[in-house]
Amino acid sequence: MSDPSEPVLIDPQDEPIIDTFDLVFLISAGLIAVLYLFRDTIFGAKKSPALPPPVPVSKPPLKKDKNFIKKMRNTDKNVVLFYGSQTGTAEDYASRLAKEGLQRFGLKTMTIDVEDCDMTLLDEFPEDCLAFFLMATYGEGEPTDDAIEFWELLNSDNPEFSQGISIEDKPLSSLRYVVFALGNKTYEHFNAVGRLVDAKLSEFGATRIGERGEGDDDGSLEEDFLGWKEDMWKAVCDTMNIDPNEAQNHGTRISAYKITELENYDNDSVFYGELSEHALNGGTRATYDAKNPFPSAITASRELFNSTERNCVHMELDITGSGLYYQSGDHVAVWPMNPEQDVYRLLKVLGLWEKKDTVVTIESTDPSASKKHPFPVPTTYATIFRNYLDINSPASRQFIATLANYAPTEEGKSRLTTLGQDKEAYRIEVAESHLTLGEVLELICSNGKPLDSIPLDLIIETLPRLQCRYYSISSTSKVTPTSIHITATVLRYQPQTAPKKTVYGLATNYIHQVHHKLNNIEHPDTSPYYLYSGPRDKYYDDTTNTIKFAIHVRNTNFKLPKNLKIPVVMVGPGTGVAPFRGFVIERAKYKSEGDVIGDTVLFFGCRKRDEDFLYAKEFDELFSALGETGNDAKNMARDVNNVLIQIAQTCGGMDENSAIAYVKDLRSRGRYQED
Secondary structure, eight states: OOOTTOOEEEOOOOOOOOOHHHHHHHHHHHHHHHHHHTHHHHHOOOSOOSSOOOOOOOOOOOOOOOOHHHHHHHHTOSEEEEEEOSSSHHHHHHHHHHHHHHHHHOOOEEEEEGGGSOGGGGGGOOTTOEEEEEEEEETTTEEOGGGHHHHHHHHSSSOOOTTOOOGGGOTTTTOEEEEEEEEOTTSTTTTHHHHHHHHHHHHTTOEEOSOOEEEETTSOHHHHHHHHHHHHHHHHHHHTTOOHHHHTTOSOOOOSEEEEEOSSOOGGGOOSSOOSHHHHHOOOOOOOBTTBOEEEEEEEEEEOOOOSSOOEEEEEEEOTTSOOOOOTTOEEEEEOOOOHHHHHHHHHHTTOGGGTTOEEEEEESOTTOSOSSSSSSSEEHHHIIIIIBOOSSBOOHHHHHHHGGGOSSHHHHHHHHHHHHOHHHHIIIIITTTOBHHHHHHHHOSTTOOOTTSOHHHHHHHSOBOOOEEEEBOSOTTTOTTEEEEEEEOOEEOOTTSTTOOEEOHHHHHHHHHHHHHTTOOOOTTSOOOOTTOGGGTTEETTTTEEEEEEEEEOOSOOOOSSTTSOEEEEOOGGGGHHHHHHHHHHHHHHHTTOOOOOEEEEEOOSOHHHHOTTHHHHHHHHHHHTOOEEEOOSOOTTHHHHHHHHHHHHHOOOHHHHHHHHHHHHHTTSEEEO
16 A cells, blocks of 8 residues: 655765866775775774674575476476565465466466576476466565566576577567566556566567456555456466356365364474474574564664554664664564454354364465465464464455355355445445454354354465565664664554444554553553464563564665765655664764765654654754754655656756656666655
8 A cells, every 4th residue: 555654765966077086086985995894904803893793504405496397297287377476465366366267267277486486497388388477566666575586587688598599589489478467556666567577578479368467556456456357367268278158167166275183293393473494493594584584672662652642663673693684774574463352253253262272284285386385384273363364454355255155144145245246345344444354254143153164274275374564674784783673653543434443553553562561551452462472472571571573674775875975855754754764873973983974854744743753852963963954844745756857847947758757867876766
């Protein structure tokens, strides 16, 4: 969704002109840099650097076999659904299409992350098969983390595929493909990754089947997807010589997962919310990332708002000994959990309450599946809903339509059928009212009886994995190399379509509850309650009142100019000011060390200066040290791009097209950045 606190970093300086002085300065700087790099050798060692020491690294894991062509042949598949996903949505859509293709049309499907594939093998793709590409766009037209290698392959000056055929000779002429792009229209480069994948595949000789689908997360991504896929399936059936009318009821439902309750197990091997094998068993692995988050102790937490209605929390996370390193402008991921109220609701409505602590293992029934297990197993029913599945988001319209088949009464079936088929009814009653799966199922419970007819494997197959939430880091490693700061506004609101209900943001309310606990503040009974003690109570030490979050760092391109003399203009209303706090602290630090710093200007905004002026006293001190002043922008900076265009027209004498091109050029050269 669009973020009204979206920060913008602007570098107003024209290109520098290199004169004799500049040349001498650069050569001198280079010599100084060499002397600095080898200072310990030349001058003898000084005090230890501020960066944390490296952690011993264990032997790297065995490399995966990325030959998807061989896997297709070995498992007799004729449709491959590739996905590039940052938050799990593209992966979820790929899984849903694979299931639908199998059950409606008899297609032999498999889903796979592009990160797990050698995409240079696309030139060997069988002519009688079909490839789907579900590609999300992250940030300002960037690929998702798992799609970076594929992106670089397509964008290279001379892409090389496995057969060595030149691009001019169309190496992908045997490839037939379908593409669905996911993005957000509030960003300039809307669906840039999906569009580029489409364009490059076509340029290299591949043939697209049907129209390219485009989903907008700022509108209704789900409706965009549902509206696109019906015409897409018609085109696919035509290509694969399938009669869609005869294929509508192809076979019965096939369970995607086999669930086995265990009576004999080693409790030390059971996952109670751990996100990785390393988190469960320990060891010496040094790499903490999205697949193995670091348990970071919270060393400080304070309220930033002076308000009885709204909250904003400043937290400081200790990364000592983790091997994690960050720079100002980077993001930190916080892995949340679902609130106990939602966990209990689902366990009860599905008839699992009495055996919530039963240990189960879950395994894919498809031998070709890229993931044998949907999440770490063995685990418990309660843990599945608490830590591994996203049960806090609104239930999808397609899933509600499927659930109608399991309603215990005709009235319940009719209610779910309406919500599953009527777009407007779904929008009002589910999407805008933020009706979760548990709340939807409560609507059709007959006399409070559990809905034990709904297959749990269907829920596991359909609900996406619980994902981390990213926050702009509001500190700088120049000053606090072993501490990451975050600034989080607590999300809660009453939907217009359900004014008596309060919707709570999942991660920010988790942060808020932990803030209460650390500061001995009574937590409201009406607010969500989270099991902050974590797996096996490892995240809470009651003797020291210490709580940990599972985190990892994601590097970004949102950076200050390397030349400290370049003036910088920053625009970040609300919590959009978070990364700029780190930038301002960093420039103030450099100035305190004697460096010459260019003008530093920050435009920020708040609703009420005496309630939500973030870091007011701190910014006064920092800008005083810099010899600058902050500026209150009052209003949201979402239209900064348009204002820059207007400035270029008014002050630069440009026409509209020239002004647009000028601002785009600033962006392409990294002198105008958005986070």
